[in-house]
Amino acid sequence: MNTIIQNILVVTALVLAVAFLVKKFFWTKKASTKSCGKDDCGCH
Amino acid sequence: MGKQINVALIGNPNTGKTSVFNALTGLNQKVGNYPGITVEKKEGVCKLPRGVKAHIIDLPGTYSLNASSLDENVVIELLLNKNDKDFPDVAVVVSDVENLKRNLLLFTQIKDLEIPTILVINMADRMAYKGISLDIDVLEKELNTKIALVSTRKKTGIDDLKNLITNFRDLPTQPCLNAREIDPDYFTRLQSAFPNQLLYKLWLVITQDVNFGNVSRKEVDALDDFKTKSKSDLKRLQQKETIKRYQFINNTLKKGQTIDLAAAKDLRIKLDRILTHKVWGYVVFFMILLLMFQAIYDWSSIPMDFIDGLFASMSEWTKDHLPQGQFTNLIAEGIIPGLGGIVIFIPQIAFLFLFISILEETGYMSRVVFLMDRIMRRFGLSGKSVVPLISGTACAIPAVMATRNIESWKERLITILVTPFTTCSARLPVYLIIISLVIPKGRFLGLGYQAMTLMLLYLIGFGAAIGAAYILNKVLKIKNRSFFVVEMPNYKLPLFKNVALTVIEKTKSFVFGAGKIILAISIILWFLASYGPGDDFNNAEAIVTSQYSKENLDTETLQQHIASYKLEHSFIGLTGRAIEPLIQPLGYDWKIGIAIVSSFAAREVFVGTLATIYSVGSDEEDTIKNRMAGEVNPILGTPLFNFASGISLLLFYAFAMQCMSTLAVVKRETNSWKWPTLQLAAMSSFAYIVALIAFQVLK
Amino acid sequence: MQVTLAQLKRGQSAIITDVSSIHIPLKLLEMGCLPGNMVELVQVAPFSDPLYLNINGSHLAIRKETATHILIEITNG
Structure with a gap:
């Protein structure tokens, strides 16, 4: 019984960790619309 | 109750705007980002008289509403957009009593937007010193506003300002200029x-x-x-x-x-005679850098040793006191060592930001920019590149953002591309642990070999940055107008509160930002190291027992053999084995290989990863360092971390581009995948070649 | 012959007579680099570039190249 709970907790932690990393590195890559581009674009 | 006034703090750089913000909000502040862009957004809450609350935004410093950078653009976008939820009910323009003339330019621009505007004249304590006297009534009448004479240093005038904000409805909104x-x-x-x-x-x-x-x-x-x-x-x-x-x-x-010019004293001229001097200026700058590295390396070693030991005993305690099982193992072998790898950073990060914020606060940083501009230009950089390169010793992410005030696009791009070469604090734990393993403790002319090696690594980082800039300057064909304007602010004693808040804020965001990633990676690593496919892993016990059945081993040694067999056949062991041919010529084994691969998410994972792997590999409690020292190269039979492989590893970490967050920021700042891809490919292959040569020559 | 800001010597002051606004960033104008204002050369960096100036009470540094686009009339020196 105890082992099962421990294993469930391990898997939960693992899923959370993977989800966090995926979200961190692949989800937030929405391109920003405003940024200094390659040319001077009025930034200087 | 319930009504909240939106207040925007606006002002030139170097006017003490942040001090006013800190005085108004105290610790009730939070730092975030504007959506979609990485401009820091500072907001806080201030309690005003009669139970009114104010929501205060500290906007980026700007000289005028004609934005010339992304940061400044934030100011104008907010002020022009009435529908923004942060659109100010009242604008507070912070000015510095010594530069009133220039500061008022921005004030008149904001006034012309017909937003109720309060003028704060800050640094009032310096009026007598500078022989300045003001007729506030006349100024209020001429400028059609209310003025608060404030000294954040002497803590005067803040209550007046709060009263003015409370009564913002009484402020006239006539423009200054038609x-x-x-x-x-x-x-x-x-x-x-x-x-x-x-x-x-x-x-x-x-x-x-x-x-x-x-x-x-x-x-x-x-x-x-x-x-x-x-x-x-x-x-x-x-x-x-x-x-x-x-x-x-x-x-x-x-x-x-x-x-009254006769009454005015000018410390600036006297100090600048030395600090911007052709010889003394550089001597002072070099001494300050030396002091910085002394602090980072020497002074922080005491709390770091303590933290190292603390986490080792925490692991032990967890194992002894929690019910046995896989989850307890995860905590003791994955999470705690992983967390230890980040907490151990705190003293060094704090020291770095302490120095950087003091240099900024005193106004000294501008002198460095002035001194270095001509030299840096030879390499296609700007004097202003010095600030990113120095902040890069803390973290490349804020450093890349600090390039925004570089006027020329080419100089800015080159600075962004080479900044990740500077030795960021994430490399530091890797350096420290390897140096302590492979460099002897002796001293030469009073300087420790270990400290000298570290200093050398910093110099190599700067050298690589400058060398790469030189090449990029020759290769990149971008037409370039080289504008360069930098204000030389008056020297000021840094305010303790400002410095302390910066250090706390930066350390916090670093620890929590990087900490979450490291925690997640250590959990995954632990899992990959504790489970494996196929019979080799699952029947490890039987296989090893029969292997050693003739040797009559005691149970403890047998357990160790089993554990290491398991690790070798776990998911992570198999991955490591797969890449081993690639890294063997550099003098690494598969365990280091895994640490390097996981370092591409963030370098600071290296120590945590090794901690996790070694902690899984054996059972007795020990600090990471001792365990690493005991590792043996499976092929050569020599200690795994010897001089040759250590130097090779140090050089690999010095040059390789192993930080996903930096790549993401570079992508955002350059608005193209081209530049981060170039960075990743060029830096990492250079690192591989240099490490290869180093190991083959030294072994 | 026209004298530009790049020719000013350390410690000398002058009055700005004209700025070529195409070559000068707006930011510099806004910091007070405008015709009629006083300018003093406070300090020069090695290789006499950049220049540390006091323009109209603002202390700032600009590159020599930029300074060649600012015409002045030397008042003392």
Whole structure:
């Protein structure tokens, strides 16, 4: 019984960790619309 | 109750705007980002008299509403967009009593947007010292505003300011300058085309590409007709506008300000004679750098040793006291060592930001920019690249963002591309642990070999950055106008509160930002190291027991053999084995290989990863360092971390681009995948080649 | 012959007579680099570039190249 709970907790932690990393590195890559581009674009 | 006033703090850089913000909000502040862009957004809450609350935004410092950088653009976008939830009910313009004339330029611009505006004249404690006297009543009348004379250093005037904010509805909103005066003909035409719009707003929209809420798309297109004036014509009008504004300001100050030059003392001139001197300037700068590295390496070693030991005993305690099972193992072998790998950073990060914020606060950083500009330009950089390169010793992410004030795009791009070469604090734990393993403890001329190696690694980082810049400057074909304007602010004693808040804020965001990633990675690593596919892993016990059945091993040694067999056949062991041929020529085994691979998410994972792997590999409690020292190269039979492989590893980490967050920021700042891809490929292959040569020559 | 800001010597002051606004960033104008204002050369960096100036009470540094686009009339020195 105890082992099962421990294993469930391990898997939960693992899923959370993977989800966090995926979200961190692949989800937030929405391109920003405003940024200094390659040319001077009025930034200087 | 319930009503909250939106207050925007606006001001030139170096006016003590942040001190005013800190004085108003105290610890009730939070730092975030503006959506979509990485400009720092500082907001806080301030309790005003009569139970009113104010929501205060500290906008990025700017010299005018004509934005010349992303940071400054934030200011104008907020002020032009009435629908923004942060649109200020009242604008507080912070000025510095010694530079009132220049500071008032921004004030008149904001006043012309017809937003209720309060003028804060900060650093009032320096008036007598500078021989300045002000007639506040006259100034209030001429500028059509209310003035708070504040000294954040002496803590005076803040209550006056709070009262003024509370009564913001009484503030007059008449503009200072009638835009029509700039060019009557042009502006009359403009106004008749958009009768419902504020003339100055229209003018701002024409001269810079910012949209604002209540001008519909169609009207903005119609505005293009007014851009028929050529760029240089528009600029001439902007110059005329500036002259007009200064005429108004000069007239105002003539009535309201007297300066007794005889009474004025100028510390700046005396200090600058030394600090910007052709020889002494550089000597002082070098001494300061030396002191910085001394602090980071020497002074922080005491708390670091303590933290190292603390986490080792925490692991042990967890194992002894929690019920046995896989989850307990995860905590003791995965999470705690992983967390230890980040907490151990705190002393060094804190020292770094302490120095950087003191250098910024005192005004010394501008002198460094001045001293270094000519030298840096030879390498295609700007004097302003020095600030990113120095902040890069803390973290490349804020450093890349700190390039925004570099006027020339080419110089800025090169700075962004080479900044990740500087030794960031994430490399530091890797360096420290490897140095302590492979470099002898002895001293030469009073300097420890270990400290000298570290200093050398920093120099190699800077050298690589400068060398890469030199090459990029030759290779990149970008036409370039080299503008360079830097203010040389007066020297100030840093305010303890400002420095402390910066150090706390930066350390916190680093630890929590990087900490979450490291925690997640250590959990995954532990899992990959504790489970494996196939019979080899699952029947490890039986296989090893039969293997050693003749040798009569005691149970403890047998357990160790089993554990290491398991690790070798776990998921992570198999991955490591797969890449081993690639890294063997560099002198690494598969365990280091895994640490390197996981380092591509973030370098600081290296120590945590090794901690996790070694902790899984054996059972007795020990600190990471001792365990690493005991590792043996499976092929050569020598200690795994010897001089050759250690140097090779140090050089690999010095040059390789192993930080996903930096790549993401570079992508955002350059608006293209081209540059981060180039960085990743060029830096990492260079690192591999250098490490290869180093190991093959030294072994 | 026209004298530009790049020719000013350390410790000398002058009055700005004209700026070529195409070559000068607006930011510099806004910091007070406008015709009629006083300018003093406070310090020069090695290789006499950049220049540390006091323009109209503002202390700032600009590159020599930029300074060649600012015409002045030397008042003392």
